[in-house]
Amino acid sequence: MAQVISDRRDIDFNLYEMFDIEALTAFDEFKDFDKKTFDMIINEAKKLAVKEMLPTYEDGDKIGVTYNGDGTVTTPDSFKKAHKLYIENEWTAPSSSEEWGGQGLPTTIGAASKEYFSGANWAMISYGSMGAGTGSMIEHFGTREQKDTYLKNLYTGKWGGTMLLTESDAGSELGRLTTTAVKNDDGTYSLSGGKIFITCGEHDLVDQIIHPVLARIEGEPEGIKGISIFIVPKYLVNKDGSLGERNDVFCTSVEHKHGIHGSATCTMALGSKNNCKGFLLGEENQGMKIMFRMMNGARMGTGLQALSYASTCYLYALNYARQRIQGKDLTDLGGPSVPIIQHPDVRRNLLTMKAYVEGMRSLIYFLFKNMDIARATDNEEDRAKANGLVELLTPIVKGYCAEVGYDVCVQAMQVYGGAGYCQDFPVEALTRDCKIVSIYEGTTGIQSMDLLARKVVMENGAIFKSYLKEMKIVISQAREIPSLVTLANDLDVSVDRMASLVMTMVKKMLSPEIKTGFAHSVPFLHIMGDVTMGWVHLWRAVVSTGKLENAKRKDVAFYQGQIKTAQFFITSMLPVTNGKIKSVETMCDAAVTMDDAAFGGL
């Protein structure tokens, strides 16, 4: 039977054949797990996602959430049971610490499971999952009392979490926020202000929601340096852990959006009755630093979200292409009509989608594996290296996967033709859903600036160099395999050109033409993403070539497919990347030097 959401064979290939995730169980941190447990966990996730979450997807899109005018938000009925199963089966914080209610799983295994849930109905599962991010901040920066009060209920999904950052005049520029906090005599703070675009800000799936809120304590400096972060629970929590007084934080409306209709995107009012109580998390004026811990996790999660939409769309389109009869085979025009997968253009389209989906999967799992190493290892050098790679790759996972993930969804609609434009097939809604990924948690433009201004220059470029080294290792391995030498050489050229381009970019950014440098930051993000795709595809081809000789019959097509995909990506797509490199190298300044008026429209 055709698979949906995610290709289990490819997940296993990543986990066990590329990244040797089983080796993680040698660490103390993961010693209670083994491959059998991992497999069982992913099986369970797949089963629950396909049987219980996927059937709620249409309700999420077509019914969506309803704001009731009284501060409450209703989710579709079918979400209730699915949410309950999600919580009961302990999927809300699979990789969080067991001490506080998480499952302690490697992040990589958590991610493999989450691919299924996100692809089935991201909007639905986020109500249960957001508490893990909120909890993570409290675990790392909260007092013992705060941990005792909130953490277990957040990790187990009994309570929901959010992140109250954005205001109508403070989106990409959080320093402009105007929500204020006044310290009370009892050490708590009174908050007042308004927030927008708050995912899961209010809903009917949990009794309690814990809001981390960015606000400026009265009298503290303007800009980001005067921002603190507060825990603002929907209900104050009594000493015995029971819910007390309703806090003065209310949803006043939900957005009507392009997609993710099942996700409540709330406008929140704090202190409209002058009675919003907040509890400082960490120290005063440390809000941005603390928030960024959660934000980084959110960005990686967003990359995974993009992969999930893309993977789901790819499998839908692939399945449709195998079944839909239309058109003659080009070499047998007098013959019968054939499934459209036999048409070269449809194949090119599907292979492009496959290359992106599988490439994203490897990139994301690679990042998560490094997170797992950083978490588990005692070796400081290994930890530093792993952490560095995670930091470097986060804007690529977020920014690049958002862009190419969306392209995959759009191309899935194209494979369906007219049917793809209709709401009868899920690809049209998934495409709308996927568009959010390039916008929230920092737009692609923001990611590209993070990559260029902060990440590639970290530790004088040492992290970037260790990333290049990872690539060169695979290139060397491929050069040992005659059938892959050409691909290895082609990739090597692109890697070297990219490395040299980084120098050009960095110089530009340190020059008076800094703006010209940043006018090429998104193209640069694409280049680094493309080259990364080339690298993981070559890696896949190296592994597959090695396995092919003794492969079981059912695996032969899979491994051959890996090699063909690498060939396709490096031969057909990397030349375009080289063109992008050439483009950025020229450092055209037209966008910067053009008069505002010359853009027209006046």
Added chain:
Amino acid sequence: MAQVISDRRDIDFNLYEMFDIEALTAFDEFKDFDKKTFDMIINEAKKLAVKEMLPTYEDGDKIGVTYNGDGTVTTPDSFKKAHKLYIENEWTAPSSSEEWGGQGLPTTIGAASKEYFSGANWAMISYGSMGAGTGSMIEHFGTREQKDTYLKNLYTGKWGGTMLLTESDAGSELGRLTTTAVKNDDGTYSLSGGKIFITCGEHDLVDQIIHPVLARIEGEPEGIKGISIFIVPKYLVNKDGSLGERNDVFCTSVEHKHGIHGSATCTMALGSKNNCKGFLLGEENQGMKIMFRMMNGARMGTGLQALSYASTCYLYALNYARQRIQGKDLTDLGGPSVPIIQHPDVRRNLLTMKAYVEGMRSLIYFLFKNMDIARATDNEEDRAKANGLVELLTPIVKGYCAEVGYDVCVQAMQVYGGAGYCQDFPVEALTRDCKIVSIYEGTTGIQSMDLLARKVVMENGAIFKSYLKEMKIVISQAREIPSLVTLANDLDVSVDRMASLVMTMVKKMLSPEIKTGFAHSVPFLHIMGDVTMGWVHLWRAVVSTGKLENAKRKDVAFYQGQIKTAQFFITSMLPVTNGKIKSVETMCDAAVTMDDAAFGGL
């Protein structure tokens, strides 16, 4: 005040400074017009579109059309008045022959006007405009009696038109259609079958709809060679022109779509009561040939539709970027927050959008100008050349503009950030609308096959060569201008590489590896589109450089903007095209040779 929908200065630049449309008035065909009339017509279109059509856009998207269960379809209330004004002001067939109720305008002027209407509310105006396409077929292939019966009411918009081609198993492969026609003793035909995806198939804005229907006469051969085309009026027309008996052609449902919610996409049943009467148009088994006349017009119109969405989105985004304050200027981080148009990445994004919008406009106007020449000239050689260019460029106008037009819309959402994902701003709906353009009237894949298998090889490549010659003329002109020499040389390289690539492609398609050739047809379409953009931008720069010296103050920014845009496109974007050329040159066969099973998901 900021312009909306379309940039009038750029329209005028195209009409009078690039394409000398005024010169058309020297032809007998257009002798009743002059520049003053043209200007007045476009002014009126703009006024009507902005004042009356644009305000109906939101209703179209949010209310949409309703199928009432009884064969009738209701459009939003606000459509009624706007439709009435559209008809009364004679906008339904501006370029159709005056003899039959059209306005006889040059197509180019009609297109300039239609940019405004389409950008304001394409779904609404199509109810009034579709009759022109139906009428065009009847004008060229109908009997005198058929013309007398239908034509005037179609061109004046009193009656609506459609095109009943697609069936659920016959989309891209029309030869599979199963709608049948049986000849009656009185020379009429009885039709039976079902059609899907019929734009404006049923609605409440007109009393009568004339359906051209593809069907197979009983006993005629399978495939496309046995297809005839019939006029199937919703109401039979009495001898005196009044409406008679209701014909047995009924709408049975409307599609719920990704976008264009205001457009009724109907499923139609013919002969469900065994009483559907059709009148043969032209001769038996000539249906495909006749239909293609309309289809070609529809494809050009679809390109214009893409331009309209993109232009509208660009101006919305540009206006937003000029007003939205967020973030510091990169060279003044301690200073005040600035409008986002000052951020280099936003500028790059806007300039990319501008380059595509204006490039599409020039490409489309160039095609329409050639249609006007072919229509007006007595010189056979000129006509043949103009017709050839129209034929060659139609799949590019349809296929390429659909792809890049959509990208522009998506990027407009990105400029708005989170706000762009919300339904409060029109860009999100316009983006959904625009997606249809790459799907209907032949998908991008179909356009690329038309371009490669039929168009570039027309007359042994002579048409393609005349298109290259047009490019070389502009390149020569640019080489005379010192500031443009580099751009001219860069473009020249791409033109030559594209020309050589065509040879490679054609050889491949005549070889046993024909499928490998077609696996690169869409990338080739993109290449030809990109190079065409480079050409029209260089042309714009040549004209603008000439004008700049004596330009009025308010025009200086416009002309400088043209030159900067050309610099940007040729320096920053054409290198990527060169990468695409390199990619296609390698003729990677992975997509073709890969096992079906290797695509995964099984």
